[in-house]
Amino acid sequence: MKRLALATLLLSINGVLLLYYAYSWGSMIYLAFALLSLVLAYGVGAENRTAVKVALIYAAIEFFFALLFLIAGNLFSAIDAAISFFILHDILGYIKEVTLEEAGEEPESGVEE
Numbered sequence: 563m564k565r566l567a568l569a570t571l572l573l574s575i576n577g578v579l580l581l582y583y584a585y586s587w588g589s590m591i592y593l594a595f596a597l598l599s600l601v602l603a604y605g606v607g608a609e610n611r612t613a614v615k616v617a618l619i620y621a622a623i624e625f626f627f628a629l630l631f632l633i634a635g636n637l638f639s640a641i642d643a644a645i646s647f648f649i650l651h652d653i654l655g656y657i658k659e660v661t662l663e664e665a666g667e668e669p670e671s672g673v674e675e
Contacts, residue, residue: 565659566606566614569652572645573603573617576624579642606653614653621649 580596583589602620605613625646631639662668 566609566652566656569617569649569656570603570607572649572652573599573606576642576645577603614656617649618653621646621653625650
């Protein structure tokens with residue numbers, strides 16, 4: 563499986579959901595974040611280091627606010643929190659793998675021989 567495939571897919575899904583919100587509520591702010599999410603999905607898919615760093619920060623902030631909205635009682639933000647969590651998990655795993663490769667070590671696998 564290609565590295566960062568899950569993060570790319572989830573950023574694209576997040577962008578499409580934000581496009582739906584922008585269309586249904588007529589908000590230009592949702593449109594801006596939808597376009598940002600789709601551009602980040604393209605950059606993360608191409609494994610651009612700057613895009614990966616920006617996507618990591620973007621997903622962390624989005625996860626934080628989704629949790630705040632979830633605590634406040636907005637149950638639909640649970641979907642957004644889950645998407646952001648899995649984006650964070652995939653990107654952090656990728657960063658760990660890349661740093662191990664640059665250090666010359668072999669990445670750990672879950673199965674020992």
